[in-house]
Structures are given as structure tokens and as C-alpha cells.
Amino acid sequence: MKFSGTMKNVDGVLEIGGVSVTDLKNEFGTPLYIYDLEGMEKKIRDLKSGFTSKKFKTNIVYASKAYLSKGMAQFIEKFGLHIDAVSGGELETIFSADFQRDKIHMHGNNKSLDEIEMCVENSIGSIILDNRDEIDRVGEVCKKFKKNMDVMLRLNIGIDAHTHEYIKTAKHNSKFGESIFDTEIDEIVKKIINREELNFLGFHCHIGSQIFDEMAFCEGVYTMVKFTKEMSQKFNIEIPDINIGGGFGVRYTEEDTDVDLKKLMKKIIDCIENTLEEEEFNIQNVWIEPGRSIVAAAGSTLYTVGGEKKTFGGEKYIFIDGGMTDNIRTALYSAKYESVVANKLNETKKEVVSLAGKCCESGDVIIKNARLAKCSLNDLILVSCTGAYGHSMSSNYNKALKPAVVFVKDKKSYLISRRETYQDLLSTELDFLLEVE
Numbered sequence: 548m549k550f551s552g553t554m555k556n557v558d559g560v561l562e563i564g565g566v567s568v569t570d571l572k573n574e575f576g577t578p579l580y581i582y583d584l585e586g587m588e589k590k591i592r593d594l595k596s597g598f599t600s601k602k603f604k605t606n607i608v609y610a611s612k613a614y615l616s617k618g619m620a621q622f623i624e625k626f627g628l629h630i631d632a633v634s635g636g637e638l639e640t641i642f643s644a645d646f647q648r649d650k651i652h653m654h655g656n657n658k659s660l661d662e663i664e665m666c667v668e669n670s671i672g673s674i675i676l677d678n679r680d681e682i683d684r685v686g687e688v689c690k691k692f693k694k695n696m697d698v699m700l701r702l703n704i705g706i707d708a709h710t711h712e713y714i715k716t717a718k719h720n721s722k723f724g725e726s727i728f729d730t731e732i733d734e735i736v737k738k739i740i741n742r743e744e745l746n747f748l749g750f751h752c753h754i755g756s757q758i759f760d761e762m763a764f765c766e767g768v769y770t771m772v773k774f775t776k777e778m779s780q781k782f783n784i785e786i787p788d789i790n791i792g793g794g795f796g797v798r799y800t801e802e803d804t805d806v807d808l809k810k811l812m813k814k815i816i817d818c819i820e821n822t823l824e825e826e827e828f829n830i831q832n833v834w835i836e837p838g839r840s841i842v843a844a845a846g847s848t849l850y851t852v853g854g855e856k857k858t859f860g861g862e863k864y865i866f867i868d869g870g871m872t873d874n875i876r877t878a879l880y881s882a883k884y885e886s887v888v889a890n891k892l893n894e895t896k897k898e899v900v901s902l903a904g905k906c907c908e909s910g911d912v913i914i915k916n917a918r919l920a921k922c923s924l925n926d927l928i929l930v931s932c933t934g935a936y937g938h939s940m941s942s943n944y945n946k947a948l949k950p951a952v953v954f955v956k957d958k959k960s961y962l963i964s965r966r967e968t969y970q971d972l973l974s975t976e977l978d979f980l981l982e983v984e
């Protein structure tokens with residue numbers, strides 16, 4: 548496993564943020580999500596220093612779906628970043644952190660009336676309209692609250708980025724956005740411009756997630772700028788903003804490239820500046836929405852070994868006390884991860900094992916064929932790079948309790964979410980009292 552951020556081998560035991568994993572296990576139990584604050588800070592600094600331009604203002608929105616908690620929202624706000632949400636639940640979590648309202652932006656392809664009202668009542672920064680139906684829906688809510696709302700329109704720009712099928716978002720049949728090739732696209736834009744309560748900022752796109760191909764982003768920028776210019780001329784209005792989404796790739800294993808975020812940002816800025824120059828067009832604000840690239844590598848999951856099994860077929864399993872309930876990505880996307888026996892770092896003898904969780908599901912394997920030091924009962928296994936879409940996609944399958952989340956830095960640990968309890972699980976349950984014959 549490649550160490551990242553502040554990970555250190557101290558006498559064979561892994562330390563993150565100066566705190567040993569054995570201490571973390573003793574204090575918070577396992578499974579445990581651990582976030583290295585310095586790791587996240589470095590990513591934010593790289594994004595901020597790379598994504599700047601003299602030609603337009605740049606804005607970074609943290610895509611909170613990657614990992615969100617009240618503490619995370621408070622952490623993000625300290626860096627002056629904006630934040631987005633795609634549901635009432637995410638909004639409510641962000642509100643609970645007392646996040647500056649005008650730095651909150653709302654996404655979603657099927658926003659409920661309640662969710663739209665939450666946005667308008669709380670005067671959030673903007674709503675990204677996904678489709679034509681939302682124009683009047685948002686307009687009417689604004690009318691009811693006698694407020695105006697800044698909006699963008701999410702476009703499907705038809706770029707087939709090279710990533711997993713499930714996380715591509717700009718193919719022609721994607722459920723997100725309105726296609727720039729739709730014959731009614733002009734009418735849709737016109738309708739937004741004409742809706743009095745809506746202040747049209749510009750266009751948004753997001754071509755997909757875990758993308759390494761710089762050219763896909765540049766192609767996206769080119770398409771967005773050209774389309775924005777066309778609409779600006781057609782309707783004779785100034786369109787001040789474009790948002791090119793997130794999706795910047797992250798190294799999970801040696802099969803992935805190690806991305807230099809600062810360099811990638813500079814490259815994207817170059818693409819935008821060059822395209823604007825070629826098109827003789829101006830944009831005032833350019834937005835990006837990184838999620839994974841901020842949190843993935845800074846996050847790890849710590850498990851305790853409960854046992855092992857050598858199958859008749861020859862496969863050796865190590866049983867860990869979590870599984871697909873805290874990380875569904877292997878089962879869902881065939882995602883790959885690296886791991887170590889975190890209390891036996893100096894052990895050189897390795898064996899090939901599969902890390903299986905405790906769910907009633909054969910696919911509940913976090914890593915297949917991991918090369919690990921020989922481990923035994925109560926050893927600690929750390930799976931790295933689980934910070935994005937691990938906690939946020941966790942579930943209570945088999946009534947598993949969701950793990951605690953802890954932030955670490957400078958030898959200190961900060962509990963951000965406590966482990967769920969059986970009482971939490973039962974807190975929504977009601978009696979069924981009907982008599983049956």
C-alpha cells in the first residue's frame with residue numbers, strides 16, 4: 548500500500564496525523580473512517596493555487612456527496628470554498644454547520660417541492676436547474692416567497708469520458724441535464740431568461756467522475772464556451788458564469804496515475820483561457836465542483852480481523868468487521884483498493900488473501916487478492932483511499948451500524964460522527980398492532 552498524506556510507520560504500527568491506529572481502535576472502535584486533515588488541506592491548497600486566472604474569477608465548490616458530515620462542512624467553510632447539495636438531507640446537514648447560505652448550491656435531477664422551498668426560504672447561493680420542468684417549479688416557489696434565485700442550467704454536452712459506465716454523466720442517454728443537441732434547447736434557455744424570478748447565471752456541466760483524461764475536460768470547456776457564446780449572441784444577453792463540474796481522477800492503486808491536482812488545474816485554466824481568446828468571448832466566473840479529489844486519499848477505513856477461512860476451492864479469506872455496508876464501491880463498480888495489516892508493517896512475509904466483510908452476500912469483498920502480512924485475530928487492517936463515496940454510500944444492510952468518523956491532525960483526533968447504536972437503528976421503528984387471524 549502506498550502511504551499518503553501524514554501516514555508513517557512507527558515501529559511497525561501505522562500512524563496517521565501523528566496518531567497510531569491502535570490508539571484510534573482503542574478509543575473509537577472499528578470499523579472506523581479516519582480522515583487525515585493535512586491530506587485534505589493539501590488538496591484544497593493545490594486546487595486553490597492551480598485554479599486561478601487573471602482573465603476571470605474562479606470559484607471552487609466542494610461536491611459534498613463525496614463525503615459530508617456537519618464537521619466536514621465546517622472544515623470546508625474554513626477554506627472559503629463553496630459547497631453543493633443534491634438532497635434535502637445534504638442541505639439540512641450543511642445548514643446544521645451554519646454554512647454561509649450564499650455559498651450553498653443545489654443540484655439534483657428531481658428536486659422535490661420541499662427541497663426547492665428549503666433552497667428559496669434559506670436564500671442559498673444558486674439552484675442548478677436540471678431540466679425544463681424545473682424552470683416554472685423553481686419560479687413559482689420564488690414567487691410564493693417573494694424572492695429571486697440565481698440559477699444555472701445543467702447541460703448534457705455529449706462527451707463520452709473514459710470512466711466506469713455508472714459514473715459517466717454526459718452520454719446522450721444520461722438522466723442528467725438538458726442536451727445541447729436537443730431541438731428545444733433554445734426554447735428552454737429562453738424560458739429561463741424570461742422567467743422574472745430567476746436570475747440566469749449561465750451553464751453547468753459535469754462529464755463524469757474519476758476521469759484522468761485531461762483532453763476530456765478541455766473538450767468539455769471548449770463545448771461549454773462555444774455554446775455559451777452562441778446563446779449569448781442569440782438572446783443578446785451577457786452570460787457571466789460557466790461551471791465545468793468535478794470528476795478529477797484519483798489514484799487508488801498502482802493501476803491508476805498519480806494526479807498532480809495543481810498541474811491539472813493549470814492545464815484546465817489554460818484550456819479555458821485559450822478557448823476564450825480563440826472565440827473572442829468573455830466569462831466572468833468559472834466554477835469547478837471537486838469532490839473525490841479532495842477527500843478520497845485523505846480517508847482510510849480501519850477494520851479488526853475476526854477470523855480467516857481457507858475454502859475448499861483454495862481461496863483464502865480474511866474476515867473483517869465491516870464490509871459492503873461501509874464501502875459498496877468494490878461490489879458496485881469493481882473498484883480496487885490497497886491495504887496493509889496496520890499493526891504489522893514490518894512483517895515482510897506476505898500472503899494473498901481476500902478481505903471479506905460480514906454481510907450476508909457473497910459479493911461482500913472489499914479487496915480481492917490483497918497481498919498482506921500474515922494476520923491473526925484482532926490484527927488491524929487499513930484500507931486506504933476510501934475517503935470518497937465510502938461513508939456517503941454506506942448502508943444499514945443486515946442492520947449493520949454505521950461506523951464512527953474521526954479526523955486526525957498533529958497527534959490529535961477529533962470525533963466527527965459517533966458510531967451508530969442499536970437505539971439509532973430502532974429510532975424510526977413503530978409497533979404493528981393489527982390483530983391477525
Ligand code: LLP
Nearest residue numbers: 610753756757793794795836837838839936
Ligand atoms: N458535480 C456533479 C454535478 C456531480 O454529479 C459530481 C459527482 C461531482 C460534481 C463530483 O465528482 P467527483 O469530483 O467527486 O468525481 N459514487 C461514485 C461517484 C458518483 C459521482 C456522482 N457525481 C463513486 O463512488 O465512484
